[in-house]
Amino acid sequence: MTTRKVSCLLLAPLLLVCEQAALAEETEIELPSLSIEEEFQDPQAETLEGTEEQGYRVGSANAGVLGKLPLKDTPYSINATSAALIKNLQAQSVADALKYNPTVNSASGGDSVGGGGAFQIRGFVSENNESFIDGVRMYARAPMEDKERIEVLNGSASFLYGFANPAGLVNYTLKRPTAQRLATFTTGLYGGKQVYGHVDLGGPIDSQNRFGYRLNVVKVGKGETAVNEQHHGRYLLSGALDWNISPDTRLALDYSHFYADVEHGDDTFTVGNKVTSIPHAPDATKNYSPAYSISRDGYRRYGIEFDSRLNDIFTIRSKFNYTRILTYRRRAANNIITNDGDYTMSRSYRESIRFGRAGNIFLDANINTGPIAHVVTLGFSAEDGNTKNAYPYASKKISFPGINNLYHQDPYPDDVVGDTRGRANRNVEKLRMTSTTLADRITFNEQWSAIIGASHITIVDRNKSYSNYLKTGTFSRQPKNDKERTTPSFALTYKPLSNLSLYASYIESLQKGDTAPSTATNADEVMSPYMSRQVEAGIKSTWGEMDLNVAAFRIKKRNAYTDLVTNMFKMDGQEIHNGLEVVATGKVTRNLTMTGGFTLMKAYIDKATDHALKDKTPQGVPEKIARLYGEYALDQVPGLTLTGGLSYTGKIYVDSLNKLPIPSVFTGDIGARYKMDVFGKGITYRLNVSNLWGHDYWTTVGGTMSLGTPRNVALSATLDL
Template structure:
């Protein structure tokens, strides 16, 4: 927004609970009274060594320093590492250490480079702020426009600039989350990323995604780099500073994920306390009657602001835009961090509870269905009227880094999650072509206990002209799942009318303790080395991981172990990145993805046999061009993933394959002053091969649209100071629901509109926002994994945010 740009970090408490929460915050004087002095002239940096000219130019641009120099002076020279808290000019001095050059100020206040004095001495003014190491999760800076960041985490390899990453990555910022009033990771990615689509609408039981045409579960969304620790049913977003998306398989980078996703991975980076104290309160309303409030507090204290505390609290409750549906949602998060000279520590705690009354479930197709009927009114809840979901999650992640030497860092992280849930819902089956359905009633109770950890070393050294940035990492994940469930009763219904109240069957047999039904252990050791030369203009990354997978299944009634499988596999990765021009990167990669092998069904001749882990393979080439305020990326990829089926001799085997060949185009940045753009398009050809069935051989894989596109524009209006207008267009092409391609799901479009107005009252900054999702009120089907889901209805959201 012009003049009064704010960066609110939205987290709500319900309006009726705001006074209680503020009172609680006021009762914590140690937190609120820690008003550290503002340090507007200093920032925290974590910049790796690199080509001197490019590093200095990027730094000067990001920090508003006027710097001009002859490129010949920096040719063949590298910058020093910069990790700490400095004023910008001091930071430039430190980047030049050992380069043979020094900074010189001109009479007009700008700076240039000159050869250093012969003794190489460098004296820093004593008045400059004392150096201090940056936080453990120092993030890449925001890119022009602030909607995405300049880089993201590449698993065990650490943070990387987009132009230095041999993969397709996007990191969405808190600014984007707040501007769009996203309520979940699903909301954010559906609205902005053409390679990502969400399975199901906002009123569904669970959020899940597709990336590059392959399914991704919430279990595979990482919490600050660790899998399996975020809520299982729906991932909140208000506590996140960044939502990072890495597209394509990535087993080398993070190991196998619990759900075995191969289309890509999502990582949530939690918020940290800034040097500027923050007390931010929001109130919001979502159609038809969801009320909420929202508290976000951040403080730093201690010598050099070494200790940080960031608290986020949300409470929402009320009716949703879907008929006869209500939702209660409390969430609390606490982020603690310490940034010392060599030691960085952080701890994050997350609590979420959700009570959803009136669940909307996806549809399966049943007998007599020869074509897909037209989509019903998206406000209609056609499933079981008295369905519900109660879930509660507790999560913690602890991380630490210690610099053993200037070129060697040890790191470790450990976390855990306890998840409990209960649901009564219906799997709806479409019968015929007129919209008639049958609801298969079920109750399910379960708990998940997950522990995840990683340790490693990261360092660098030179061998002649080659620079080596290496990482050695070991990780382990243990998950215990307990679950009881029962299916009983069939209830008729229709897509075009809300189901009536009906008595629920007796599910009391599922009361009591929940037995263990599965245990999974995933562990691995990986080594990777990035070799660079010619001032990082040529980068080659090689790596390999030894992954161990162990799984045990148990009968829910007797507790007896029904299957056990333990295997290990090797998974490699290789990439090359070349920069023929400073702002142009060309790259190629080969990398694998891993999924746990399936158990043969009881009807197969090899019933109960667990197949070997599936290995998906990706070949990708791409280009990235940074125009300074606007970046364009292009990627061509092929992903092959094995599929299992029962052959003619009744043996369950993994001989099938889904091959997705595609192209991605992405554009983002601020091409004009005050005009921000996020846009992209994806084309995928999803082919089934070696299926063992002539009806599906060579056909499109079900649920994968060949064409997807997103276009988002944000405009700071020149005629009203502080007013920003937003619009987004989302397009998904037609897809087939079944493997034989007999059932066609039509294409769909969605238009979202938004506005934000920043102003001040009594010297306090406020931002009022309005967003209209599905502004044209389109009703449409979405398809994935053989299921049909109804679109989200037109939904208006309003909020008001104030800083104190």
């Protein structure tokens, strides 16, 4: 297809919108019928794939060692964001994609350095850029364009995934080959002047559908973002190949190469010990970083998956991936020193490479003991990571002279000459984690079922510090962070009605110790592993074409925080989080789709040796979150859908003593989507305006603040080739 013809296809609908609107009342228009009614009536709801027509409802999700399960029969809180919703939100980061998940609070600022990979789930912060791809862990920024869905498991997940942060985890499902030919091209602006193009191809390779492929190629130009003089460029090449060896056996391969370059970005602020009140957030469209602030992220990932039903009893499942992850930071950090917004600036450098190998193998056995059915799973998961940093480098910040102000900025001084850069060849961390799990899914009858099991988890963590390397030429070995523990898990589900499930569960988790943030005096120091415990009870129900899920939880873990007086990252006492989550997704009427809900928490510190911490709200924890997103399809203009959303985040304390609060934040978004056929080709136009009122606000995590996303306008056109 020629460039001229593609351009005509993309532009022609704009000339016809007004004409169709004028004729809508005079012309009887026959809308295409939707053959999805049976899917909503399916008691298992596994055919729900999150399409627009299905109200973005998803029927099943990955549950780690238990495999793929129907969501309403899973006794854990899991919320899924489908590819259709990701595309319609025009999400270029995971923070964008999850902005209406009421159980998640993004811990990133508006510049999305690192891809917005750190989240607060149930008030706990996930490890920065720690995520899972198809159930296997990976530490890297994740692009959205090659993801079929995002599954957020709230709370402790050690039993399901072997080792996990008590916050929970984010699991990305890659786009796989399609049974029918697929070819789409999307172009547009992610915001500002960020022009991009995205090609998504897939389908069978042979006539017997034994081989299939999927290919996603993305290029985002380095145009200016919604923040002045800030540029985000990136590209993605992602491919997948499926070989259906037999009806019961499949071999799958995937490869992805991703690179992102953020220039003149990464606005981060710490708070000095003389500040008694957080200054009001300055203009978020302005840039508070020097031009030499650069952040780069990239990786190459190789994955393989093998599934086979051996016979009527046994099934084997296995996955493995290898990643090489590059991280480069030449980042500036601003330290606010007065209530009036005066701040000083410093800059640090880092380049690191992480080599990761992770995988699992599970053997399932379907066994009946009289009227009771069992699915017994024996599984083994392991990961081995080696992180290397470039040395020598200025691990301690280089402080620049002078004082600037948030509301009256002066030019930044030139960068310091002679900043050393060695190759990333010095080992700073070697991490090995293994988990052996035995699980039994028991079905007593149509109403009662249970899951019982235990995991034996081993963590071996070796760290080296080069903080004095520039002075002494030597490194020091950190204390060994080794631990092993057997952790039990229990869950019980009762279904009084086919559309209603009640459940209760208990999970213990052993997790890798928290890592001190880069802004702390003991930056990158890894704390010792620790246990967390979670009790959860919930209700999952379906009413018409709406899914409603409610979960109450109580979680205990060690308290980690940054002392704003010493700027040291410490562990003291335990955090206790009691909370309630309510999430609803689906179609309210034929024309109205809604998703959202709220989280209410009471979080506090207990058993701290520092009595000043007792009963304080943990640092950086919002106790109130509410999100709502809606779409309304206009009958008067077939193909036109109006969209919009609201987000509320309650007060958050920057400090551990609860003296420095960030006020609550309320933002709104609007948008529209228009679909039509031109020359036999389907075209979809999208427009999204986020932070409609241009509200300036702070976000925070671990004692570090960032500015929220300013008003941003994104638009795109997708052509079905």
